[in-house]
Amino acid sequence: MNSFVVKALVLAGVLIVGTLVVIKQMHVDLSDPVNMITFLGAIAIAVLAFGVAAKYMGQMKTDTATGELAEENWDGIGEYKNELPAGWAYSFLGVMIWAIWYFLWGYPLNAYSQIGEYNQEVKNYNKKFEAIHKNASPEVLKEMGESIFLVQCAPCHGETGDGLSGKAQDFEHRMSKKQVLAVLKSGQHQLMYPLGAMPAGLASGQQAEEVAAYVAGGMKGKAPAAWATCAGCHGQDGTGNGGTAPNLKTYDVTLVQHVLKHGKTGIIGHMPAFPGRFTPVQEKALAAYLQTLKQ
Amino acid sequence: MFHWLEKNPFLFAVGVFVVIAFAGLVEILPSFTNAARPIKGLKPYTVLELAGKEVYKKDNCIACHSQLIRPFKAETDRYGKYSLSGEYAYDRPFLWGSKRTGPDLHRVGNYRTPDWHANHMWDPKSVVPASIMPAYKHQFKNLADLETAYAEAVTVKKVFNTPYGDDIQPSKAAFEKYYKEKALPEALKIAKAMKNKDVLAMVQQGKIPEIVALIAYLEHLK
Numbered sequence: 059m060n061s062f063v064v065k066a067l068v069l070a071g072v073l074i075v076g077t078l079v080v081i082k083q084m085h086v087d088l089s090d091p092v093n094m095i096t097f098l099g100a101i102a103i104a105v106l107a108f109g110v111a112a113k114y115m116g117q118m119k120t121d122t123a124t125g126e127l128a129e130e131n132w133d134g135i136g137e138y139k140n141e142l143p144a145g146w147a148y149s150f151l152g153v154m155i156w157a158i159w160y161f162l163w164g165y166p167l168n169a170y171s172q173i174g175e176y177n178q179e180v181k182n183y184n185k186k187f188e189a190i191h192k193n194a195s196p197e198v199l200k201e202m203g204e205s206i207f208l209v210q211c212a213p214c215h216g217e218t219g220d221g222l223s224g225k226a227q228d229f230e231h232r233m234s235k236k237q238v239l240a241v242l243k244s245g246q247h248q249l250m251y252p253l254g255a256m257p258a259g260l261a262s263g264q265q266a267e268e269v270a271a272y273v274a275g276g277m278k279g280k281a282p283a284a285w286a287t288c289a290g291c292h293g294q295d296g297t298g299n300g301g302t303a304p305n306l307k308t309y310d311v312t313l314v315q316h317v318l319k320h321g322k323t324g325i326i327g328h329m330p331a332f333p334g335r336f337t338p339v340q341e342k343a344l345a346a347y348l349q350t351l352k353q
Numbered sequence: 354m355f356h357w358l359e360k361n362p363f364l365f366a367v368g369v370f371v372v373i374a375f376a377g378l379v380e381i382l383p384s385f386t387n388a389a390r391p392i393k394g395l396k397p398y399t400v401l402e403l404a405g406k407e408v409y410k411k412d413n414c415i416a417c418h419s420q421l422i423r424p425f426k427a428e429t430d431r432y433g434k435y436s437l438s439g440e441y442a443y444d445r446p447f448l449w450g451s452k453r454t455g456p457d458l459h460r461v462g463n464y465r466t467p468d469w470h471a472n473h474m475w476d477p478k479s480v481v482p483a484s485i486m487p488a489y490k491h492q493f494k495n496l497a498d499l500e501t502a503y504a505e506a507v508t509v510k511k512v513f514n515t516p517y518g519d520d521i522q523p524s525k526a527a528f529e530k531y532y533k534e535k536a537l538p539e540a541l542k543i544a545k546a547m548k549n550k551d552v553l554a555m556v557q558q559g560k561i562p563e564i565v566a567l568i569a570y571l572e573h574l575k
Contacts, residue, residue: 128356166379176424176435183426209431213481214469222480225472328466328546335433 066112070104077101184337191339196346199339203347206340214329219351226326229351231274232307238270240325248323249316253291253303260287273306309348315341391442397506397515398443398573400531401539401561404502405570408563409448412489419450420459420574433460443515455486462575467546470568475549489564493552497566499536503528533559540565543572 077100081088088094125138141147191198208217216222219229228234242262247255261269261284268282277296281289288296291303298305301312318341321331336344358365398406409415422428424435436459441447469480474492477484507523509515520531537556543565544556555562 130360161375161379166383172424173435176426176429180426180429210464213465216480217482225468225480327468327548330464330466332464 062112062116063109066108067105070108073104074101077104187337188339194339194343199343199346200350202340203343203345206336206344207347210332210335211344219348221326224326226329227324229309229348231352232276232309233273235270235274237325238273239266242266242269249304249313249320251298251303251312251316253299256291277307308352309345311342311345314345314348388438389442390439392437392439395440395442397509397517399535399539399569400499400502400506400521401497401536401543401566401569402573403505403570404497404499404561405563405566405568405573406448407498407502408492408567409570412492414458415448415450417452417454417486418456418458419453420447420457421449422457422459428457432457433463443509445509445513458571459574462572465571467543467568467572468548470571471547471549471552471564474564474567492563492567493549495563497561497563499532499561499566500528502566503531536561539569543569 077097080086081097086093086097088097123138125140128137128139131137142150191202194202207215207219211219214222214226215229216226221228241256242260243258243266245256245258245260265282265284269284269288272279272282272285273288273296288306291299292306293299293303296306297308298310298312301310304316305313317329318332318336322329358368420436422432422434422436429435440459441449472480473486474489476488477486503521506515506517506521510517510521511523520527520535537559540556540561541553544553547553547565547568552562552565556565
């Protein structure tokens with residue numbers, strides 16, 4: 059072993075010790091396979107780089123060029139007709155075969171796709187999200203609902219959900235008297251609930267006024283006589299008969315889902331539909347948050 | 354083995370060119386031709402929308418708003434489906450933008466309404482209290498340039514074969530007919546949804562302010 063090799067290996071050793079010090083200082087976790095592979099790679103690079111450099115630098119001192127000269131020369135500078143070192147030759151051959159495969163088969167037929175990567179990202183995320191929040195607590199749902207609300211709903215409904223003084227639905231109340239009267243007059247089937255369309259003119263005049271006041275007041279006290287007609291679909295307590303008709307009391311999950319899916323046009327204006335924008339957990343969270351806004 | 358190749362530099366250069374050109378042929382051309390076609394169901398802008406696009410350019414919305422949703426979950430969660438290049442087939446020029454001081458607008462037609470835009474352009478803080486966007490009140494007074502927009506439609510129909518109907522013809526009479534029969538009713542629909550009395554009165558008198566054209570354009574972005 060000549061002195062070059064010894065010096066190179068000492069240098070590589072110093073580099074490895076330095077790497078170890080850094081690992082210790084930065085508390086790198088070597089049980090993580092990525093960190094371990096990186097560390098082993100660093101050792102391999104240090105040893106190989108210095109080892110190979112030392113070997114050839116040593117060889118340069120004693121080696122002399124031999125072999126048969128090629129016919130052509132350039133201003134007296136010639137070239138030996140020696141064979142390529144076997145390692146190089148096989149590497150070249152390997153790359154050529156790979157290149158032909160990649161040109162004709164690998165790229166055109168099995169190309170990387172940005173959209174494919176996106177789909178994978180969304181799939182993985184949703185799987186993880188659903189698993190974490192399968193049994194989310196009410197506090198978590200409320201917090202999640204609030205953040206969704208602030209980004210997606212607040213521009214129209216206002217940051218406090220008050221509907222920006224009549225520009226959109228006011229989430230502090232379920233329905234105003236005017237809204238109930240308008241629906242009673244024109245009927246309703248935009249939300250596609252299972253119980254079907256509500257016909258126009260189910261109540262009118264004094265009866266309609268009474269029902270509207272009762273619904274707008276949060277269904278407190280004694281129900282007016284005409285409420286029996288409404289209760290047939292919306293339930294005696296007005297909560298929508300277990301999700302088969304709109305809930306008239308609070309913004310429950312089925313109501314949020316139906317409005318997001320179909321959009322809604324009422325006397326205030328038009329709300330576009332948001333189909334597929336939220337996951338079921340997020341819809342639950344939105345409903346949970348909307349219910350906390352109610353006074 | 355390859356000495357013969359080294360002795361013929363021209364032949365060698367041709368070989369290198371063929372190899373690289375093949376790679377380009379395989380990797381660039383197919384996806385390029387595919388992506389440049391309009392996606393199925395894409396409609397060209399109406400003249401009113403084109404006039405709105407001019408307002409969008411003139412008032413420099415592109416300085417703060419992008420129109421390109423990248424395929425990342427964080428973006429599609431907020432703005433909707435990622436953008437496809439075929440969706441810009443009738444955009445000349447496209448208005449991708451490169452800075453988002455405000456949000457992306459490529460799908461704004463899906464989740465905003467004309468009355469929201471009207472409130473927002475008149476006074477952004479009235480709907481988004483933390484907004485730093487300036488008000489664009491002049492758009493409620495200035496008239497949109499439908500004539501230039503019509504000329505643009507005539508041009509792209511002729512030069513790029515954009516699929517417009519027979520109502521787009523290179524004559525002054527054709528424009529006036531189009532304005533009365535197509536553009537005004539379209540503008541009236543927007544103006545009614547905007548719930549702004551002054552704007553509605555203007556459109557009913559046959560004048561189309563910039564804000565109506567701009568909202569028509571924003572409603573097209575879906």
